[in-house]
Each structure stands twice: as structure tokens, then as C-alpha cells.
Amino acid sequence: MAQITLIEAVTQALAWEMKHDPSVVVLGEDVGVNGGVFRATQGLLDTFGAERVIDTPLDETTIAGITVGLAAQGMKPVAEAQFEGFIYGMLEQIICHAARMRNRTRGRLTIPAVWRAPWGGGIRAPEHHSEANEALFTNVPGLRVVLPSSPGRAYGLLLAAIRDPDPVIFFEPKRIYRQYKEEVPDDGEALPLDVCFVLRDGSDVTLVTWGAQVKETLEAADALAEEGISAEVIDVATLKPLDFDTIHESVRKTGRCVIVHEAPRTAGFGAEISARLAEHALYDLVAPVERVTGYDTHIPLFRLEMKYLPSVDRIIAAAHRTMEVS
């Protein structure tokens, strides 16, 4: 079986679902002949034709709006924002319509659509190509927000997202698009949305993260292990709706939690996890919850961006702080 990268897993999932469900169409800027600027839609035009792999005019409002229209009329559109930094023009259609149509019409019209976008920093890209803006969506009822962190989860979660009867925001951590390969059987097996993945069992401290940061977090866990600190690592994967139980269970065991994300700290999604711990796990917490995040500033242009993103060191230091208490 072939070993594939995360971006190849995205393509594989799109191809599988388009092959098995004729109502699935892909649309966005440069998704056709060019196969997307990251090649996520590579080859789809040749296989499925221009009616199902649609290069749109250059306007995010258009992409989001016709996606709502397509979905309302029974198609399953998978729209691409070329970068997360260009998704803002889509927000009115996503928030006012995609997220509300089912509720507005008491279930008469629904929006089974997916909005994909490369997400996050760390690729030395120009301005607006490095944001982590998932918090724009996590307070919006009716949406699902998914962020895979491995080829296998990208494949399984994207299949689930496309099949889900409600709108899904699917952010792809571009920094790890081609970071490593793994075997991903092209069997059309979806992964469950709404569950966190425990990537590593541990007993001393719980490290919770998502997206590209999973890499640094696992590395931190390795380093901690060498010091004899056993860290449990959880990939949230689906931010909304949040599977808090998995996180809670882990913290019940460890009593310590470090939340890691790229987005600015204040009102980032880490706050919700920390808040739920304060509300439901107060007596389980041995040490204060720690957040290791981007700073409350704009991610700088690339000469400084790696100093902005959470580093393995910062994660380890936070874990150490939680261990100081006993």
C-alpha cells in the first residue's frame, strides 16, 4: 500500500468521495487545471471534468454563496479557500446561511457543504498566508470545525466531513502538508467527527493540541519521557462540537493540563478547553492549566514567525511548571 503525505490524503479523500457520490463537486480558485496551489485537487479535473471541478471567479463571497446555493439544492460542494487568510469574505454566507439554514427552515433546507482551507504558519509564506483563525468559527452554532494532523486523520476526517449533513469548516495544517508519509488505505473508511484522538497515553500531564502543533507536542512528550515525565497527548481534531469527555478523563488521571495552539492566546479555542476544566475538573486539577500559544499579536512576516509559534521548549517548560506542583 502506498505511503502518502497529508496533502495527498486530502486528494485521495476527495477523489474517493467524488467517485462514489456524484453530488460531490469541488470549487474554488485554481482548483482545476492547476490542481490547487498546494495540489490538493491535483488530477481531479482530468478524472471528473470541469462540471465537478470548478474554477470560480476570484471572489470568496462568490465561492461561499454559490456553495450554499449548491448545497441547498442537493449537491455536496467542497469549497476551497486558497488560504485561511482569505476566508473572511466567506464569513457572512457561512455564518448567516450555511450555519443557520437547517434551523431557519426547521430542517427543510440543509447545507451539507465543506469549506477547506490550508491553515497556519511556518512555511515562510507572504502576509495573510499564515494565520490560525479557527476561533472565528467555534462560537458559531450549526458549524463543525475540524483540523486533522496526520495523513490518516486527514483522509478519514475529510470523508466524514463531506458525508456530514451539516456544514463543516475543514482546516488543513499546511506546515505539515508534506512533512511525512504514512500508509493510508484508500478504503473510503471515515473517521468519527466529534471525538478527540489520544495519540499517546500518559499519567503525569495531559498535553492537548491540534493541527501542525501536534508535531511539536509529541516531540515535547518524547523529551519529557526522557526525564521520566509521562505525558498523555491528545489531538482534539474536531474542535466543534468538542469531545470534552476524552480530555476530562485524561485530566482526571493526570491532574495537569497544557493546551497548545498556534492562534493568539486570548479567546483562542484553548480558552474553551481551559474553561471547561475550570468548570468540570476543578477538583481534578493539581496544577493550574497552562496555555502555550501564539502571542496576542499578528503572526509576524516570516523572518520572525518561528519565534511566534509555540516551540517544543515552550511546551516542555509549561509541562514542567505543572509538575512543580504536587
Add this chain to the structure above:
Amino acid sequence: MAQITLIEAVTQALAWEMKHDPSVVVLGEDVGVNGGVFRATQGLLDTFGAERVIDTPLDETTIAGITVGLAAQGMKPVAEAQFEGFIYGMLEQIICHAARMRNRTRGRLTIPAVWRAPWGGGIRAPEHHSEANEALFTNVPGLRVVLPSSPGRAYGLLLAAIRDPDPVIFFEPKRIYRQYKEEVPDDGEALPLDVCFVLRDGSDVTLVTWGAQVKETLEAADALAEEGISAEVIDVATLKPLDFDTIHESVRKTGRCVIVHEAPRTAGFGAEISARLAEHALYDLVAPVERVTGYDTHIPLFRLEMKYLPSVDRIIAAAHRTMEVS
């Protein structure tokens, strides 16, 4: 001295600042002859003329974009979104430009602009006229997010917002626009941004809220007082940047905290406050933090909306839960 309502205080602040600073202009839909659909700009056209009180074409993208342009060229625009539910079309310009211009140009170009919008539910309005979407802005670096809850604070905070050299999102709780009057001297005295207001001292439990919900929260505090429970009430007022010290100080004293807001609970701004408590006040907390909020659903059309908004009863019940622990 005249007693005025919150909406009249907004008008009074706009008029004062336009009178004293010729670079201040007001723009939006129906802000001219009509004086705004809530009359916030009532009379400004007659006093300051059509060049400074500008009815724009019906397009939020236009309003937000020309506001950025005006501000970059030395004007101090106060833009109005007719309702918070129509602010989505402004987000790309606010997030990509207003919030970033200073950072992008290393301080060469700045955006001293204010975006005002009537905010929140409870007035039996049609769809999209009742949202509490402040969480869209609180994770965006470079912005300030302000939410007054009384005529006096509306006047002082709006003056401060207009004078602030950076972009400010100024949400006005429309449910209490005309709820009561108070004396607000028209003396041009601004209130500090970045501080929470302690509306009532208390020693048993801290109730933290903002916007229209301040009313229910104070009523809950009254009821609790009658039972002999002393509740401290804090109006956050400026959500971003957050003055956590004032909240922390209070919780140090009470050991208990109930956060109240209209917006959906998950990833609402209450999460950030709860998170900071989990991180900085863990050992001060006697009881788990409580959040009394809108549910994680769309606020229903008005026949059910009051069942969605936090009620005095729900606030009291949450306070009781915190008191059960000692």
C-alpha cells in the same frame, strides 16, 4: 442636568466629539436624514452636514473599506453597522486591514476608527437582529472590543473609543437602549478603556458580565443579597484587551465566580475569563466557575428568544451552586 438614555448618550458622545474634532465623521446606512434606525445619529446631519454625516450605499464591505481608507488618511471615522448581524461583510476589512495596518507598516499608517453596532437580543426583532457575536473579534490582535451597559459608560467609553488611536469595535446593547435614564454630564470626559467596572462590592461570589445582561445580573445580586449572599458584580465593559486583574482580585476575595453572557457558551468570551481563572486563580477558587450563557444554538426568533437569554433565575441558580461548596 438632563437625564438621558443609553442611546441618547451615544448621540451625545458623537455630537461632542464631532464638535471638538473636525476629523471625526459618521458613516453608515440611514445615519443621515433618518438619524439611524435607532436614532443614534439623530440631529447630527443638521448640525454637521452631509460631508461629515454620510449615508453610504447599502454594502457593509463598502462601509468597512472606506472607513479604513478614511482613517489611514487622517480622518476619525465612526462607522455604523445597522445591526450586529450585518457586520459580517465588514470582517475582511476589519481583520486584514484595520487590525493590522499599524503592524504592517511599522506604525506609518494607523486606523483610528470605530465600528459601532446595536448588539444583542431581546427586542422581538426579526432574524439576524438579535445576535451576540463579540467572540468574532476577541481573538483578533490589534482590535479593542467595548460593550457599555449604562448611559454614563456609553458616553465615556464611546468618547474614549473615538479618541483611541487604534480600531475599536463598539457594541451597543440595544435591549437597554431606552431602558432607563441617568444623568450624564456632557463634559467630554472619557472613561478609561481596558478596565472593568465593579458595579457592586460583595464578598461571597463574583458575578462577571457585560452588555444588557448587567441588568439581570444586578437583579440576581439583589435577590442573593436578600438571602444573605453578598455578590460582587463586575461589568467587563472592555472585553479586549481584558482587565483580568480586577476580576482576579474579586475572585481572590470571593473564591467563586459566575460568568454571564448572551452569546453561545462554547468559545464565547466567557471562556477566556474562565480560562484565566483556571490558570491564575486555581487556588483561589473554592467552587467551580459557572457560565450562564446563551445556549450553543442560534438565538430563536422572538417567540422563544427570552427562553434563550440568561435569566435572573439561571444566574441565581448558578450562584447557589457555587455556594453549595465551602
Add this chain to the structure above:
Amino acid sequence: MPIAATFEIEYLQYLNAEGKLVREDLPAFARDVRLLVKMYQEMLMVRIFDAKAIALQRTGKLGTYAPCLGHEATYLAIGSAMQEDDCFAPSYREYGVQFHRGVKPRELLMYWGGDERGNNFSGPAHDFAWCVPIGTQCLHAAGSALAFKIRREPRVAVCTIGDGGSSKADFNSALNVAGAMNLPMVAVIVNNGWAISVPRNAQTGAKTLAQKGIAAGLECIQVDGNDLIAMRAAMDHALKRARHGHGGMVIEAVTYRLSDHTTADDARRYRSEEEVKDAWEREPLRRMKTYLMSLNAWTEEEEIALKEQCSKYVDGEVNAYLETKAQPIEAMFDYTYAELPPDLVEQRNEALAWEKRN
């Protein structure tokens, strides 16, 4: 200098304000007097509904309501020209279109009465609900048209937009994508002169609103929106073109908002009584009635009888609306997702518990 392109915007009118035909080439449908009578009857019905809805709001039995006084001809033309399997994406006052498409008055009242069930209406299940965020419905029409094109269905998506809405980004984006992809979409700009308090001339420097279609390479036409015959002719033409794959079209229907913007508005703040009085001279029902009577196809007696009949019917609908109990609190949760996530199940129970307590 060499010319790269030239354009022309035609103006279409058959029946002038006095109810006289101004052109010979009457379209076939307009020769069918019984059809004209039926359409006139529907216009009258809409006007009676409108008046009763306003009365309901004034007596506290309805929320904010957006009347359609003066728009009846435009809406009836759209409704009657469309096929049932075509898709309609309205803004928020196109009652004439919706009644013709099977939506019941009680359902419209439910929506304005604060009950989402009004959007789960008896009209075509694929039609869009009211769209409050101005202009956004136009892209839903474009997306629907794209779905029809992909599936090779001979269906057309129709959206309506106001003169104010024609400034909204989404509207121009919808026209552009319709032109770029040759979509079966018809956009009707209902130019009623006002966007709440902002007059049409403050919206754009364009001489006509129809010409917005030129930017998208669409065929465009300006029509007397108070002339049922002209509007219906324009719609028939536009729908036929679109249905046969010849692309989208923009129709500017020039009419006038004879009412306040909504029951929450007071138009006297910003426009003159004279302007309104003058507009009444051009309103759509009177000219149609004059024309039908000149054909001896309609009498005052029939008019009186019809008004009574409509009135009875609407009263029945109003009562049905008033008797509808509010939804149970669960309804607040149950349509957020196809399946309620655990979080929400918990919150739903919490809410139910509160219901019981109170």
C-alpha cells in the same frame, strides 16, 4: 477612436399609468383576458393581505412587518411566469410571488410573528426562505442555477433584490458568476426608489440599475414594474432564455414603495407627501383595473365581491396563525444539527428542566 464595445438598455412598458396600451405588439399571454383577470385578482389579494398584516402588527399581534404596497405587479409577474420547479430566492417582502407559489398567508405571518415554522412552508420545498441579510440570496440563486446546470435540469433560479441591495457586494458577485458560468439565473432588481431612508440616487451613479448587468456581460432591461403585462413579458423572455441555456438576465423593475419600509419605520421622516401622492398615480392595480374594465372583463361588482372573498380568506388565515401555539423549548435545539451533539443534549435537558420549574 476605435470602439471596444457598445451597449444599450431598453425600457419596456405596455400599459401606462392611465391603463392605456402604449404598444401594439401585445404578447400572447396578454391576449388571454381570463389570465389577466386572474392575475389582477391575485394582486388584489396580496394588497388585502398586506393591509391586514399591518393591522395585526399595530395591535401587537405580529412582529415587525415589511409591507409590499405598490410592488404587486412586479411580484405577480415573477410568480406567475416561474415554473414550480424553478427556484425562488426572495428578500423579505415578495408576498405576491410566494402566494402564487403556494405559500400560505398563515406561514408568512408565522415568520413575522417570530416562529421559524413559517419558513417550512407549503410552497416548493426547494425555494429559499426569507433572506434578511441584503443581497446574499442572489448568490444562493446563482449556486442553485449552477446545480441545475450541472444536473442538466431545465430549471431557472430567480432572485429579487432591492435598489439598495443592488449596491451590496453579493449582488454584483452573483451577476458576475452567472455571466462567467452562463448560469440559468434571472435577477430582478425591484427598484422602489428607497432603501429605508436612502434614495435610489444615493446608491449609485449609474443611470439605470439594469446596467449593473453590463459589468457581468448579462442581457439587461429596464421595465415599468407597475405594469403587470410588461413585467410578465420581461420575465417570460428572461426565463425562456435562461431555460434554454442562453444565460442569465437582469431585469430592473421600476416601481415605488408606497408604504413605510417596515412597520418599525416612519417614512415621513425622510420623504415628501407629494412624492408619495405622485407615486400613487402610477400604482399597479388601478391601471390594470382600468384596462380590464375597458375590455369589459371586470366590473365594480366583481371587485367588491372579490375584496370580500379575499378578506374572508385572509381572516381565516390570520385566525389559524393566531391559534398556533409557540414551539416547545426543544425546538430551539433540534434543528441546529441533523443529530444533536452530546454538548447540546446536555444544554437541551438543562433548558427543559428550567421549563418545568417555571
Add this chain to the structure above:
Amino acid sequence: MPIAATFEIEYLQYLNAEGKLVREDLPAFARDVRLLVKMYQEMLMVRIFDAKAIALQRTGKLGTYAPCLGHEATYLAIGSAMQEDDCFAPSYREYGVQFHRGVKPRELLMYWGGDERGNNFSGPAHDFAWCVPIGTQCLHAAGSALAFKIRREPRVAVCTIGDGGSSKADFNSALNVAGAMNLPMVAVIVNNGWAISVPRNAQTGAKTLAQKGIAAGLECIQVDGNDLIAMRAAMDHALKRARHGHGGMVIEAVTYRLSDHTTADDARRYRSEEEVKDAWEREPLRRMKTYLMSLNAWTEEEEIALKEQCSKYVDGEVNAYLETKAQPIEAMFDYTYAELPPDLVEQRNEALAWEKRN
């Protein structure tokens, strides 16, 4: 049928691809041969900078870079026609405009090299920085124009936008408000045939991009964007109108992107070598050189000398860029607000502490 409105889009060209004049009525500036030579020299300078920047990127000394190969005439015309106190709102490849307005090559390199300081440039302090979110700069130009109008300053705001960008909502919104408010704004659509991999015809059904201005009631014209004389003439005309309060204008500059979209792009994936070869036949420098030589105003010797001189100058700028140290980590915080809030002071200290540690 009565006609509501008619429109015409003219096409302007003086110097054809072969460097021959195609019309008699040369504008005054074009009779000043020394001016033409100077503009030609600036175009050459831009082309040399462009090549060196690409080389820098290829050798890992620069981030992703957006070349302007083929756009030189359009950009020079805009830059040379504008006054310093006019305001320029660019997209991301208008080097010719910016050099003319005083921005230093080293500053442009800093931006593409991942350093915000490149936007704090030596050009007019009121000019906007590069704008990556397509089309959004057009509304900044409209807002600036409104500021000038309110303050009664005889200044014009100019924005540039691509053929792809002409589909973006913000662009159409900017044209509309410029028309509605009669703003001193000039929008130049740089139609280089491609939006990354999407050809101009996939963007819109409009025959010309210039006609997008018709929707806003603006004067519009289509110009040969590879013809420096025609582009400069069009800009002079547009700026003069705007400056005298006669309103905004849309200029479609028809040119071609001879390079990849950016150094991260490979245009061979989506367009034919033939098309590019053919476009080279119409590129702007050669025709100008031919014309100047036909006037005995330029020689091969001067060309060679100038190239060397430009090369030296750019090398100096490149070195200055390469020698610039990265900003200290504090720079990440210090421009977020005029005054750093307590939260951020804390985070700033945290970051500084980490710097020391490593």
C-alpha cells in the same frame, strides 16, 4: 423599444507592437522626447530589478516574489502621471509605480524577505502598503478619495487591480461608491490575462473589463497597457478629471503576465508556450525602444550603458537588503497597538526571556 441608456467603451493605442504610431494626435507629453527616454529608462530599471529579485529567490535569499515582467509600461505610466500627494493603493507587483514614487528597491526586497519594515518605505508616507487580500485596496483608495473630498484637497486616489481581482466584491463596491459619491478615484485594471491559473475569460462574461465601470456610472476606457504613451495619456486624462471634481474613472490596461504568477508558481502547468511567445511580440519595452531609436533619441550603446548602471544600482540595493539584520523579537509586539496593553507587556517579557534562554 424606447432606450433607457447607451454606452460605449473606447480603445486607446498610440504605439503599436511594432513601435509605430497609429494615430496623429500625440499628447503634449509625448512630444517631449527627453521625457519618453526617461520613462523608458525607468522601465528598463524595473525589468532589471525584477530579474535580480527572482534570482535572489531562486538562491534562497528572498521569500516568494511576484514578478512584474511585461507590466512595466502600465506601471510607469501610473507612477509618472500621479502627483506625489496623490495616494496610491497597490496590490503586490507594481514596482514601477513605487520606484517612481520613491520607494527603494531594498524596501521592496525587505517585504518579500519577510520583514515588515519594508512597508515603512521612502515613498509618500500616505501611500498604502502592498495589499495581499485581493481587491481590498480599492476600497482604501475610495476611502482616501473621500477624505480628500471632505477636506477639499485637490488629490486623487489611484488603485490598481488585476483581471482576477476585478471579480472581487471589494472592487465592484469601490467603483460603486466612487460613482455614488463622485470621488476623485482612478481604478486601473491591470488585465494581464491570468489570475494565477485562471484565464481572464473564466472571470467574467463581460466583453471588456473596462465596462465594469458602467455598473457604477463611471467613465471607462480600455487601453493598450503595453503602450506607455497611451497608458500615460489615459492616466493624465483620468487624474485631471478626478482632480477637478468630475469623478472617478476606470482604465482597463490590457497587458500580459510574461512571468509565472509568483516564484511559487509554474505557469507551464496551465498555459501554452505559444501564447507566451506571442505575448512577447507585444511587450512594452521593445516597442518603445524601436520608437525612440526611430526618433534617433536612443542608441544600443546607451542601452548597454544604462543596463550596466541599473545593474550596479540594484546590486547595491540587494546588498543593503542582505545586510539588514532581522528585527528584534520585541518588534513582534510593539506595533500591535499604539500603547501596549498589560497583557501584551507580559507576553512580550515572556518572549524576551525565551530569546535570552536560547
